[in-house]
Amino acid sequence: MVKYPAMTDLFLGVDLGGTNVKIGVCTAEGEVRGSVSIPTEAARGPREVIDRMGAAAGKLMEKTGRARACGSGVPGPLDLERTTLFVAVNMPGWKDVPYPKLLGDRLGIPTFMENDANCAAWGEYICGAGKGTQSLVLYTLGTGVGGGIIINGDMWVGASGAAGELGHMMIETNGLKCGCGQLGCVEAYASASALARRWGQGSAKECFDAARKGDRDALAAVDWSADALSIGLANMIHVLHPEIIVLAGGMAAAGDMLFDRVRAGVRRRVFPVCLDKIRIEPSKIPGDDAGWLGAALWGARKTGAYAIREPTR
Amino acid sequence: MVKYPAMTDLFLGVDLGGTNVKIGVCTAEGEVRGSVSIPTEAARGPREVIDRMGAAAGKLMEKTGRARACGSGVPGPLDLERTTLFVAVNMPGWKDVPYPKLLGDRLGIPTFMENDANCAAWGEYICGAGKGTQSLVLYTLGTGVGGGIIINGDMWVGASGAAGELGHMMIETNGLKCGCGQLGCVEAYASASALARRWGQGSAKECFDAARKGDRDALAAVDWSADALSIGLANMIHVLHPEIIVLAGGMAAAGDMLFDRVRAGVRRRVFPVCLDKIRIEPSKIPGDDAGWLGAALWGARKTGAYAIREPTR
Numbered sequence: 001m002v003k004y005p006a007m008t009d010l011f012l013g014v015d016l017g018g019t020n021v022k023i024g025v026c027t028a029e030g031e032v033r034g035s036v037s038i039p040t041e042a043a044r045g046p047r048e049v050i051d052r053m054g055a056a057a058g059k060l061m062e063k064t065g066r067a068r069a070c071g072s073g074v075p076g077p078l079d080l081e082r083t084t085l086f087v088a089v090n091m092p093g094w095k096d097v098p099y100p101k102l103l104g105d106r107l108g109i110p111t112f113m114e115n116d117a118n119c120a121a122w123g124e125y126i127c128g129a130g131k132g133t134q135s136l137v138l139y140t141l142g143t144g145v146g147g148g149i150i151i152n153g154d155m156w157v158g159a160s161g162a163a164g165e166l167g168h169m170m171i172e173t174n175g176l177k178c179g180c181g182q183l184g185c186v187e188a189y190a191s192a193s194a195l196a197r198r199w200g201q202g203s204a205k206e207c208f209d210a211a212r213k214g215d216r217d218a219l220a221a222v223d224w225s226a227d228a229l230s231i232g233l234a235n236m237i238h239v240l241h242p243e244i245i246v247l248a249g250g251m252a253a254a255g256d257m258l259f260d261r262v263r264a265g266v267r268r269r270v271f272p273v274c275l276d277k278i279r280i281e282p283s284k285i286p287g288d289d290a291g292w293l294g295a296a297l298w299g300a301r302k303t304g305a306y307a308i309r310e311p312t313r
Numbered sequence: 314m315v316k317y318p319a320m321t322d323l324f325l326g327v328d329l330g331g332t333n334v335k336i337g338v339c340t341a342e343g344e345v346r347g348s349v350s351i352p353t354e355a356a357r358g359p360r361e362v363i364d365r366m367g368a369a370a371g372k373l374m375e376k377t378g379r380a381r382a383c384g385s386g387v388p389g390p391l392d393l394e395r396t397t398l399f400v401a402v403n404m405p406g407w408k409d410v411p412y413p414k415l416l417g418d419r420l421g422i423p424t425f426m427e428n429d430a431n432c433a434a435w436g437e438y439i440c441g442a443g444k445g446t447q448s449l450v451l452y453t454l455g456t457g458v459g460g461g462i463i464i465n466g467d468m469w470v471g472a473s474g475a476a477g478e479l480g481h482m483m484i485e486t487n488g489l490k491c492g493c494g495q496l497g498c499v500e501a502y503a504s505a506s507a508l509a510r511r512w513g514q515g516s517a518k519e520c521f522d523a524a525r526k527g528d529r530d531a532l533a534a535v536d537w538s539a540d541a542l543s544i545g546l547a548n549m550i551h552v553l554h555p556e557i558i559v560l561a562g563g564m565a566a567a568g569d570m571l572f573d574r575v576r577a578g579v580r581r582r583v584f585p586v587c588l589d590k591i592r593i594e595p596s597k598i599p600g601d602d603a604g605w606l607g608a609a610l611w612g613a614r615k616t617g618a619y620a621i622r623e624p625t626r
Contacts, residue, residue, distance in 0.1 A: 077584075077586050086586075135472065149553075151464055151465070151469065152465060152467070152469075154465070156464065156465075156553070157554075158448070158550075158553055158554025158555065159448065159554045159555060159556045159590040159591075160584075160586050160590040162554065162584060163551075163552065163553055164552065165552075166551070168551045168584065169551055169552065170484060170547065170548055170582070171483060171486060172485060172486050173484060173485050173488075173544065175486075180584070182582060231483055231486065234483065236552060237471075238476075238478040238479070238481045238482055239462070239476065239478075239479065239482065239552055239553065240462075240469070240471055240476055240552065241470075241471025241472045241475065241476040242471065242472060243472045269483070269495060271390075271475060271478060271481065271493070273390050273473050273474070273475045274473045277472040277473040
């Protein structure tokens, strides 16, 4: 799997979030050597934030050893070439930032930027739930629903660079209003916020807790959310049918209460020929590490650490 | 593109249909050298039909020159290894047929079987509307709605071998009943049969003709079908975003009346970042040739005629 197994090669990962920046160092196999978290304080602007990120990464690498390259996961739409962060969600004032150039100059190593859900998918593929597969689709089930796609052992971002917007598959022609402005998107039903809204009595986590104690309203809301998600998954299977579907993010933490329902809903809806080849699993990389680790491994990919597999047929 | 440009290399294509079998010979670039059509007479059973196919192919190759390999497109679900034709649509009695083995033995050349919509996608990719792209998704809009997917210059059939079932994306949770047994599939709205059913006064072609003359009911039916198809396309774009989407089959023959509506519907529904990278085009290979030609070119692919492109990133 790893092309040049120089076990000393280290990679830096940076998970840029609206509240915190998580930074870590790992090997190309995903072995963690150290990590740290700093507050983002996005309002201070890209240059100052990136300068503090660089300082924190420098300190970390004094302990772990210097990284060969850096990958950073970012929340927002990017250009196809991954040179410009157009907009960063929850980071007002960050517009059209040449982020990988700025961060790379500060760090002094090759630095690559990728959508955060795509990084999470890559991480699960290299050293998480999808290790050993050739194709994986990851859903991030949080405030919104995002996604990342791995096909034939490489990330797939499509012609626009924005493929994998799995939360914005429309499953109901005149359905609920989604944050994106359209009606009936998966995200309007299967995000943590959508579940909480439907339940109307607290957070998604509290809804799952209440459902586990037998609360009828909470159970109905969970059924409703899981059913919508299973339609989205079945639709995606009829398009792509990856070897494994990984669910990550806050909703996925609900465990069997969510997975049992989603798996049953998918099995009810897909073609019989698909049935014995469906794996729907929770993410394996702990939430605190998932962001930076996937990003670091993407940096490894971009600097040639892996032999990209030949197509199988 | 062509790896071994031995211009004398020829490939045989066989399009197995319920009514006719179309057989042709072409080069790896898709240059047609000759073709012939014979009635299937499926009821006589696989062995006799395959024997007649072999005889017709033999006669054809006496004129064109002998082919190096054969590809055959078949209508129905296959095993992942493409050794067994489980069921053939409109061909009663064809069950679990080891079709490529039987046909290959009769022809005396390496013979490969693939789903007919996948073959059509491969043909458009090599020498049709998608020539020069790296990714393509084809929809066949006929009695049903099928599909084929090309990613990174190779066919994608997924973990089950049945990826690309684009007609069975559910776009309406409690929508119209589809032939597959589910509710609200794209096929229940956007197939030629669905359009004819909705109009209620004749075939899909007659409906388009009437709409062109300004018939209000016919126009409403066309709008309805095109809108559903555009939802299916927008959903697929949010998953995969290929460089080009090719529409083929009876419905696609309606031209601008369909394409204008579908393009507008898709543009209304996809993320802004996708907008300037969307191409929705009619198939370029004439209907009579599309089946066997795509299959022949798939036979060429399976015998190493093309350099499969490296992933771009």
